Amino acid sequence: MRDKLIVTSGGMDSITLLYEQKDNIKRALSFWYGQKHKKELDFARCNCEKLGISWSLIDLSSLLPDLKSNLLYGGGDIPEGHYEDENQKLTVVPFRNGIMLSIACGIAESCGCKSVLIANHAGDHAIYPDCRDTFIEPMANAMKYGTYARIVLEAPYTYKTKRDIGLIGHDLGIDYGNDTWTCYKGRVRHCGKCGACTERREALAGFDNTVYEAWL
Amino acid sequence: MRDKLIVTSGGMDSITLLYEQKDNIKRALSFWYGQKHKKELDFARCNCEKLGISWSLIDLSSLLPDLKSNLLYGGGDIPEGHYEDENQKLTVVPFRNGIMLSIACGIAESCGCKSVLIANHAGDHAIYPDCRDTFIEPMANAMKYGTYARIVLEAPYTYKTKRDIGLIGHDLGIDYGNDTWTCYKGRVRHCGKCGACTERREALAGFDNTVYEAWL
Numbered sequence: 001m002r003d004k005l006i007v008t009s010g011g012m013d014s015i016t017l018l019y020e021q022k023d024n025i026k027r028a029l030s031f032w033y034g035q036k037h038k039k040e041l042d043f044a045r046c047n048c049e050k051l052g053i054s055w056s057l058i059d060l061s062s063l064l065p066d067l068k069s070n071l072l073y074g075g076g077d078i079p080e081g082h083y084e085d086e087n088q089k090l091t092v093v094p095f096r097n098g099i100m101l102s103i104a105c106g107i108a109e110s111c112g113c114k115s116v117l118i119a120n121h122a123g124d125h126a127i128y129p130d131c132r133d134t135f136i137e138p139m140a141n142a143m144k145y146g147t148y149a150r151i152v153l154e155a156p157y158t159y160k161t162k163r164d165i166g167l168i169g170h171d172l173g174i175d176y177g178n179d180t181w182t183c184y185k186g187r188v189r190h191c192g193k194c195g196a197c198t199e200r201r202e203a204l205a206g207f208d209n210t211v212y213e214a215w216l
Numbered sequence: 217m218r219d220k221l222i223v224t225s226g227g228m229d230s231i232t233l234l235y236e237q238k239d240n241i242k243r244a245l246s247f248w249y250g251q252k253h254k255k256e257l258d259f260a261r262c263n264c265e266k267l268g269i270s271w272s273l274i275d276l277s278s279l280l281p282d283l284k285s286n287l288l289y290g291g292g293d294i295p296e297g298h299y300e301d302e303n304q305k306l307t308v309v310p311f312r313n314g315i316m317l318s319i320a321c322g323i324a325e326s327c328g329c330k331s332v333l334i335a336n337h338a339g340d341h342a343i344y345p346d347c348r349d350t351f352i353e354p355m356a357n358a359m360k361y362g363t364y365a366r367i368v369l370e371a372p373y374t375y376k377t378k379r380d381i382g383l384i385g386h387d388l389g390i391d392y393g394n395d396t397w398t399c400y401k402g403r404v405r406h407c408g409k410c411g412a413c414t415e416r417r418e419a420l421a422g423f424d425n426t427v428y429e430a431w432l
Contacts, residue, residue, distance in 0.1 A: 095322035141354035
């Protein structure tokens with residue numbers, strides 16, 4: 001029974017969840033809110049096509065002038081380093097998961113889905129408040145009690161590390177190097193230095209063929 | 217100190233809240249998500265101009281194909297009657313308040329506002345799950361813990377009736393007949409028969425100069 005809707009970016013976490021739940025997913029949504037590159041969105045689309053899952057791009061670029069983040073067009077430079085570093089806060093897009101989940105919830109109820117999947121994980125917690133359980137739990141209740149369908153929020157990686165996720169994907173046979181995009185910069189290759197690349201390198205150490213710019 | 221952001225439709229509830237909190241409001245947002253008419257949005261803009269409050273229209277019309285409601289373009293007819301009537305459920309836009317509040321929350325954090333105001337009220341509860349306290353309370357926690365700024369959700373009319381709101385606005389000197397728009401149909405005059413008009417008529421009985429089509 002395909003009755004779940006997934007929010008997916010094209011990064012390794014949400015693509016892992018996409019593969020893990022592929023037989024239960026009716027629809028996938030990706031969001032364009034003015035990121036400095038759209039590269040990740042192509043990876044989301046291609047994986048959905050491969051799995052025969054209906055994919056839609058939700059265009060929120062009209063919000064761009066009103067959202068403040070270095071991840072977005074018009075914002076400052078993408079900082080390098082580790083998610084725990086203070087400068088990584090510049091990459092926060094205020095309440096992004098709240099915005100994506102709310103829209104996903106409304107669409108899920110409209111199209112007869114029973115739940116919404118999101119791939120936030122423990123490694124995000126240091127920097128992104130809308131990835132923590134303190135956000136996920138009330139958001140789940142808001143979605144449940146704010147809909148007739150009692151939409152369920154499923155965030156199964158909330159207490160898993162990115163390494164845990166990489167191991168799940170490895171077991172599923174996901175080709176992270178060719179089928180996912182994590183880097184905050186949208187160049188030909190992953191930069192290997194931004195916060196997202198740093199986390200990815202650590203998570204996939206030992207079983208990944210991604211070629212990072214920093215290595216060349 | 218102007219540090220609040222309000223979600224306003226141009227209807228009597230949110231315009232009353234706009235006037236009541238006018239000295240505290242930094243920004244006002246209205247949303248275009250494919251409603252069958254845009255008339256209410258002009259009333260929101262005009263009141264904000266009159267009060268010197270910055271007003272923005274958030275364009276979510278790209279969501280229209282994915283949201284199911286008789287209130288929207290492409291949906292069925294607007295039902296007539298009272299909010300308690302079963303047919304009024306056709307006017308629910310799934311998780312609309314969740315969507316609007318999430319976007320308002322992200323923008324509030326981006327522009328330095330401390331709280332978000334919304335004018336849901338007790339009369340909405342019968343039909344709109346995302347107007348009830350069971351939604352508002354967890355949503356407030358999601359917004360608080362999902363942001364660095366700990367954005368506060370203020371929904372001061374949650375336990376007030378529409379009549380209570382009308383009395384507040386009457387004391388504030390609001391000219392409901394000329395300065396607000398409630399009707400779900402976007403004709404020259406309020407129809408007087410749709411759910412929203414029925415509620416408005418009862419709430420403003422005795423001190424309103426709105427001329428309803430149904431009376432002509």
